[in-house]
Amino acid sequence: MNKENAKERVSSLALMFTVGCFLQCSVLLMGNISAIAKQDSWLVIAAAIILYLPIFWLYIKLADLFPGKSLIEINEKVFGRFLGGAVSILYIVHFLFLSTFNTRILDNFISGSLMPETPAAAILFLFLAVCAYAVRRGLETMTRYSAVFTVIVLFVMIMNMVLMGKDMKLENFMPVLSLRPIKYVQAVHSQISLSFSQLVVFFMLFPDLKKPKELKKSFFWGFLIGAGTILIVEARNIAVLGGFISLVTAPAFEAFRLINIANVFTRMELFYAFVLIMLLFFKVSILYFAFLRAVQQFLKIKSYKSLVFPAGAIILCLTLISFDSSIDTNSWEGTAGPFLSLFLEIILPALTLAIALLRGFRKEKEATV
Numbered sequence: 001m002n003k004e005n006a007k008e009r010v011s012s013l014a015l016m017f018t019v020g021c022f023l024q025c026s027v028l029l030m031g032n033i034s035a036i037a038k039q040d041s042w043l044v045i046a047a048a049i050i051l052y053l054p055i056f057w058l059y060i061k062l063a064d065l066f067p068g069k070s071l072i073e074i075n076e077k078v079f080g081r082f083l084g085g086a087v088s089i090l091y092i093v094h095f096l097f098l099s100t101f102n103t104r105i106l107d108n109f110i111s112g113s114l115m116p117e118t119p120a121a122a123i124l125f126l127f128l129a130v131c132a133y134a135v136r137r138g139l140e141t142m143t144r145y146s147a148v149f150t151v152i153v154l155f156v157m158i159m160n161m162v163l164m165g166k167d168m169k170l171e172n173f174m175p176v177l178s179l180r181p182i183k184y185v186q187a188v189h190s191q192i193s194l195s196f197s198q199l200v201v202f203f204m205l206f207p208d209l210k211k212p213k214e215l216k217k218s219f220f221w222g223f224l225i226g227a228g229t230i231l232i233v234e235a236r237n238i239a240v241l242g243g244f245i246s247l248v249t250a251p252a253f254e255a256f257r258l259i260n261i262a263n264v265f266t267r268m269e270l271f272y273a274f275v276l277i278m279l280l281f282f283k284v285s286i287l288y289f290a291f292l293r294a295v296q297q298f299l300k301i302k303s304y305k306s307l308v309f310p311a312g313a314i315i316l317c318l319t320l321i322s323f324d325s326s327i328d329t330n331s332w333e334g335t336a337g338p339f340l341s342l343f344l345e346i347i348l349p350a351l352t353l354a355i356a357l358l359r360g361f362r363k364e365k366e367a368t369v
Contacts, residue, residue, distance in 0.1 A: 010143050010205065012214040016222040017146035019202065022286055023226025024153050025102075025279040026195040027233050031249040032333045034237070037187040038246045039173055042235045044184060048191035049227045055197060055346055056223060060216050062353045063203065065363055067212050071203035072297040078356045087348070088298050094344050095201060095291035099284055100318040101329070103128065106280045107319065108326040113253055114273055124319055127281065132312040134285045135292065136305055139208055142285055149282055150225065156275050157233060163259050163268070164240055172242035193338040196227065197345035204290040249326055252276075288315070 010018075030041070037044045066074045071091055076084035106127055107120050115123070134142050161168075202219070209215055237251040240258060248254045253276070256269040289304075292311055296304035323329045 009210045010140060010208045011210050012218040014140075014143040014146055015202075015205070015209060015215070016218040016225070017150045018143045018205075018286065019199065019219060019222025020225030020229070021146045021149045021153070021279060021282050022199070022202075023195065023223065024150070024229045025276075025283040026226075026230055027252045027276070027279075030230070030234055030237065030251050032194070032330060033187050033191055034234070034245045034248075034251050035330075036183055036190065036334075037179065039238050039243060040176060040179060040184070041187065041245070042173075042231060042238055043176070044187040045191055045227075045231045045234055047184070048188045048196065049231065051188060052192050052196045052223075052227075055192070056220065058346075058350055058353060059199065059203070060219065062349060062356070063206050063215060065353070065356055065361055067363065068207050070207050070293065070297060071200070072294050073207075074203070074352065074356075078352050078359070078361070085298070087352075088294065090344060090348070092291065092294045092298060094340075095204075095287060095294055096315070096318070098198060098201070099287040099291055099315050100322060101332075102280060102284050102287060103315060103319045104323045104329055106277065106284070108323075108329060109250065109253075109273075109276065109280075112326055113250060114270075121316075121320060124316055127284075128312045128316050131281060131285045131288050132308050134281075135288050136308045139205065139289055142282075142289065143205075146282070149278060153229060153275060153279065156272060157229065157236075160256060160259070160268075160272070161236055164236070164255065167258055168236070168239035169242070170239070172239050189342070190333065190338045193341035193345065194333055195230070196223075197341055199223070200345045200349060201287055201290040204293045205286075249330065288312075 033044060034041045062074065066077065069077070072088045075087045075091075078084065079087055103124060107124055110123055111118070111120060199219075206212075206215060209218075233252050237245055237255050240255045241248070241251060244254075245251045253269055253272060256272040259268040288311070292304040292307050295307060295311075323332070
């Protein structure tokens with residue numbers, strides 16, 4: 001392990017909250033799932049959590065087989081220098097795309113719901129400048145705030161459910177299982193591919209864990225925190241919005257708009273918007289870091305920090321020229337997105353593990369700091 005990595009050690013607790021925070025950001029993608037599954041979207045998310053567990057095992061098994069190694073290093077060991085390099089390039093492009101896509105989601109949300117007259121370039125520049133600053137400070141600094149962010153999210157979620165208790169109706173969950181089976185398959189596939197399986201980026205963080213033996217426990221509980229939050233928020237959305245949930249792009253935000261307590265507690269959606277932007281900042285920073293760490297290891301350069309600002313400029317430019325509107329991002333989420341994610345985040349890691357086992361790889365001795 002190089003000196004830079006040795007300085008950035010992540011505690012097991014920080015990893016758990018980082019994974020939870022990363023997934024909690026997916027509440028902004030619920031519009032796509034809700035449009036497909038409508039009032040049954042909570043069942044879709046519950047099914048996706050269960051069906052993701054074998055993929056979770058796959059990630060843990062691969063990380064356990066190569067302790068202290070990132071995805072780029074694993075690729076080189078399993079596939080060899082040249083083929084492994086080609087596979088790593090796919091992941092580098094994928095991490096860059098995820099950074100760009102999630103930055104575009106931020107712009108869609110702010111432009112569509114908060115500040116429609118503000119130029120996209122100004123919003124994105126400020127957002128990415130803050131992300132670049134966080135990434136340059138280092139992984140340990142970023143993950144340190146994950147616990148605070150998670151507590152804020154849970155507090156807002158509980159406060160919202162208390163304030164909206166009178167607006168929740170059980171009949172909004174009816175009818176149950178009224179859609180064609182293909183709709184449920186499509187929705188579960190989207191939820192796993194576009195949300196849960198993006199956790200593949202954490203292979204770029206695993207080598208920095210202080211206690212590698214606690215990886216499985218930290219990763220699992222982080223997944224449960226994030227996925228559980230998504231499930232509860234979507235159930236709340238259905239209880240409040242009912243069938244209307246399939247007609248809005250940001251159900252959680254729209255549910256918050258309805259809060260009005262004696263004309264005193266109003267415009268609470270602005271507070272919720274702040275939380276969503278905070279989560280997006282955190283998620284994009286992690287993706288940004290994963291992209292830079294992957295490039296650093298692929299090019300075998302000493303530090304990723306010299307690449308932070310050039311990479312930020314690339315992400316900014318790609319965000320501005322890709323996906324003209326939320327219609328385009330929603331279209332991608334419903335068409336090519338789930339299948340590309342399925343290949344890069346599930347099929348390719350499974351193939352990597354299978355080849356590693358066939359080639360007789362055994363668990364390596366854990367690297368010492």
